[in-house]
Amino acid sequence: MPKISDKAIQMPESPIRKLVPFAEGAKERGVNVFHLNIGQPDIKTPEVVMEALSKIDRTVIEYSHSAGYESYRKKLAKYYQGIGLDVNSEDILITTGGSEALMFSMQVCLNPEDEVIIPEPFYANYNGFAKSSGVNVVPVTSKIEDGFALPSMVEFEKLITERTKAIVICNPANPTGYVYSKEELQVLRDLVKKYDLFLFADEVYREFCYEGSPFSVLSLKGIEQNVVMIDSVSKRYSMCGARIGAIVSKNQDLIKNALKFGQARLSPPTLGQIAGEAALDTPQSYFDEVQVEYQKRRDVVVARLNNIEGVICPMPKGAFYAIAQLPVDDAEKFCQWLLEEFSHEGSTVMFAPAAGFYSSPNMGMKEIRIAYVLNEVDLNKAMDCLEVALKEYNK
Amino acid sequence: MPKISDKAIQMPESPIRKLVPFAEGAKERGVNVFHLNIGQPDIKTPEVVMEALSKIDRTVIEYSHSAGYESYRKKLAKYYQGIGLDVNSEDILITTGGSEALMFSMQVCLNPEDEVIIPEPFYANYNGFAKSSGVNVVPVTSKIEDGFALPSMVEFEKLITERTKAIVICNPANPTGYVYSKEELQVLRDLVKKYDLFLFADEVYREFCYEGSPFSVLSLKGIEQNVVMIDSVSKRYSMCGARIGAIVSKNQDLIKNALKFGQARLSPPTLGQIAGEAALDTPQSYFDEVQVEYQKRRDVVVARLNNIEGVICPMPKGAFYAIAQLPVDDAEKFCQWLLEEFSHEGSTVMFAPAAGFYSSPNMGMKEIRIAYVLNEVDLNKAMDCLEVALKEYNK
Structure with missing residues (x-):
């Protein structure tokens, strides 16, 4: 039997999905599981999308242009122009989700063994894309006690070597919910300019920002050729399954x-592009309602968390995630225990252990990521579970 | 401005799509272009698929399981069982097109700098997937004078080194239309067994076979752990844009x-999976009609080609491609000239220069790949263009 590759063996399992078998076990035992482990929102996809899909009038589901339909790219460029960004259709490459956008960006910009600096905790799949491309991730740690603010320029500079080729940020951030200020982005601009690096910014949570508007890397002056913005329709229109994203860059090469x-x-x-193009006609009222709903959810979850003895949860300003530190020895063990051994009023709750979002060893061992993607009633029940569970676990 | 990666610079352009700007130029001048360059069939997607899409009753377009919907995998396993293959749902991983299936297979089975042997001419994107994975392609040449039959075991063995990890075949073959016999596949089995290699078989053209049934690698005894079958809904149901494929293997690791x-x-x-699952209910009459239609097209094209002085085209037994050798100095120059300078009764024809399907330098320089994906009337007009063009070009 031939051996599989070293790359495959080293490829990390998803920390978001690795506890799935235990959740399935709980369900088989009749326990209801509140899924706060994964960023699959319960929000409805806009009606304009479902309508467009029900009315497809083609007879052949053909390939599109490899860069995506021109009509879609043009309409998408207008969306960016509408939020003040200087983007034309030729600056856009439509991809199979934000995942492929980041994968292509790494492949195009970095050689194997090149290094990419990423503030941790970060979206765990960045590890997978880097491993897939043979690129080495160099983490720079952001701290829960600073609310996960951007590490200082000095901290970044300590890590820069001749193999450093790029910085990746996620803004608003998965998994911390942090939103970088204009000043923080200017620190990144200075860094990128000084060392001539690429700056990849995953901005797929742009519409989920609870205190003002987020500042896009595409607005940073003087580094237009260094900047690659990663986008996706997944969260904006609650259509993760469409698998449509985009690379946006002024760097034509x-x-x-x-x-x-x-x-x-x-x-x-x-089919995803048909959905994506239709989604651009989503009325503003949709986003307003979603925003109000998530802000309410955030406020409920964060208040409940900080009310539990020993739990620390900085207030997230965007996206729909929060990182909380728990009074436990090992959050992964605790999360598994929640699924295997615990229930409260017939239910339990599933979180993503946060250690998988760090690249440095032994970091975030007491932390969990919470995706507040359920309604207020269910979120409160899930927090009840956590509260009772922590008491029981620590007995 | 930071430099893009060596990998990106070395990444080949698609030989199928690189002449697209010249085709666009022709259209701008008002010339009709018969597209025989790309495997985008004009056949209608089955009605059961379009119906399923018009009746989607979900309110959220969610992620599926990373391996694809279980219901789809189970139904797909039944399809394979129906054609005599021992496949269960756990042997299947649903992918984003056959492209991703082959990409994942290379990543999982080969380390960077490992070698994969592929009979050439081969589907040009295999080069792209190999380059993307850092894998080296070692071509073994099949010859037009042999009708592109499998090279002998001796020819393969000459190329095997300690870095050889896999063989890739496409059966029925793009771009040659060749269908491997049971005996040829047994040669491959012996090779794979002797050197403990992986055997990746792209069988996406299974339903397009004009002389008997094709023999799947999944039927080869004694190498079950070595075999990876690559599949796709793209051609079978004329829904290339669905981007749904599969890895099928008994190797659970x-x-x-x-x-x-x-x-x-x-x-x-x-959405593509919804389409793919619905497509499994396509009635047999659909395939029978498609088969008759393509066989007719093949017969027209190959007869017309071999009637032109100096043109050689072996009879393809499957898929919807043929390779023809033309009486020209350089087929790529000729193909470009067809688009830039030629027209006949207001039309011209676009082919894919075949050199891009070879990995060895200077091979196939006089050859083109023809995708016979148009109706008989248009195919005849396209062949008229070729006939007139060759006379004019060679003046």
Whole structure:
């Protein structure tokens, strides 16, 4: 039997999905599981999308252009222009989700063994994309006691070597909910300019910002050729399954080369693009309602968490995640125990252990990521479970 | 401005799509272009698929399981069982097109600098997937004068080194239309067994076979752990844009590790899976009609080609491609000239220069790949164009 590759063996399992078998076990025992482990919102996909899908009038589901439908790219450019960003359709490559956008960006910009600096905790799949591309992740730690603010320029500079080629940020951030200020982004601009690095910014949570508007990397002056913005329709329109994202960059050489990777996989999903293009007509009222709903959820969850003895949870300003530190020895063990051994009024709760969002060893061992993607009633029940569980676990 | 990666620079452009700007130029001048360059069939997607899409009754387009919906995998397993293959749902990983299936397979089975042997001419994107994975392609040449039959075991063995980890075949083959016999596949089995290699078989054209049934690698005895079958809904149901494929293997370790790459990209497209699952109810009459139609097209094209002085085109037994050798100095120059300078009764024709399907330098320079994906009337007009063009070009 031939051996599988070292790369496959080293490829990390998803910390968000690795406890799934235990959740399935709980369900088999008749226990209801509140899923706060995964960023799959319960919010409805906009009606304009479902309507467009029910009315597809083509007879052949064909390939699109490898860069995505031109009509979609043009309409998407207008969306960006509408939020004050200087983006034209030729600055956009439509991808199969934000995942592929980041994957292509790493492949196009970094050689194997090159280094990318990422503030941790970070979206765990960045590890997978880096491993897939043979790129080394160098973490710079942001701290729960600072509310996960951007580490200082000095901290970044300590890590820069001749192999450093890029910085990746997520803003608003998964998993911390932190939103970088204009000043923090200017620190990144100075860094990127000084060392001539690429700056990849995952801005897929742009619409989920509870205190003012987020500042896009595309607005940073003087580093237009260094900046790559990663986008996706998944969260904005609650259509994660459409698998449509985009690379947005003023660096035409980068876009042209990314297209070669795009040609190898032929085209992004046609049906998802139909959904994505229709979604651009979503009325503002949809976003307003979603925003109010998530802000309420956030306030409930964070208040409940900080009311539990020994729990620390900084107030997230965006996205729909929070990181909380628990009074336990090992959050992963605790999360598994919640699924295997605990129930309260017939229910339990599933979180993502936060250690998997850190790249440094032994970091975040007492932390969990909470995706507040359920309604207020269920969130309160889930917090009841956590409160009771912590008492029982620590007995 | 930071530099893009060596990998991106080396990443090949698609030979199928690189002449697209010249085709666009022709259209701008008002010239009709018969597209025989790309495997985008004009056949209608089955009605059961379009109906399923018009009746989607979900309110949220959610992620699916990273391995694809269980209901889809179970139904797909039944399809394989129906054609005599021992496949269960746990042997299947649903992917974003056959492209991702092959990409994951290479990543899971080969380390960077490992070698994969592929009979050339081969589907050009195999080069892209290999480059993306840092894997080296070692071509073994099949010859037009042999009708592109499998090279002998001796030819393969000459190329095997300690870095050889896999063989890739496409059966029925893109771009040659060749269908491997049971005896040829047994040669591959012996090779794979002797050197303990992986055997990746791209069988996406299974339903397009004009002389008997194709023999799947999944039927080969004694190498069950070595075999990976790559599948896709794209051609079978004329829905290339759905971007749904599959890895099928009895090697559970391989499937388990491929799932880690699957988790990193979260899920295959949900809408495409709805289409794929519905497509499994396509009535046999659909395939019978398609088969008759393509056989007719093949017969027209190949007869017309071999009637032109100096043109050689072996009879393809499957898929919907043929390779023809033309009486020209350089087929790529000729193909570009067809788009830039030629027209006949207001039309011209676009082919894919075949050199891009070879990995050895200077091979296939006089050859083109023809995708016979248009109706008989248009195919005849396209062949008229070719016939007139060759006379004019060679003046």
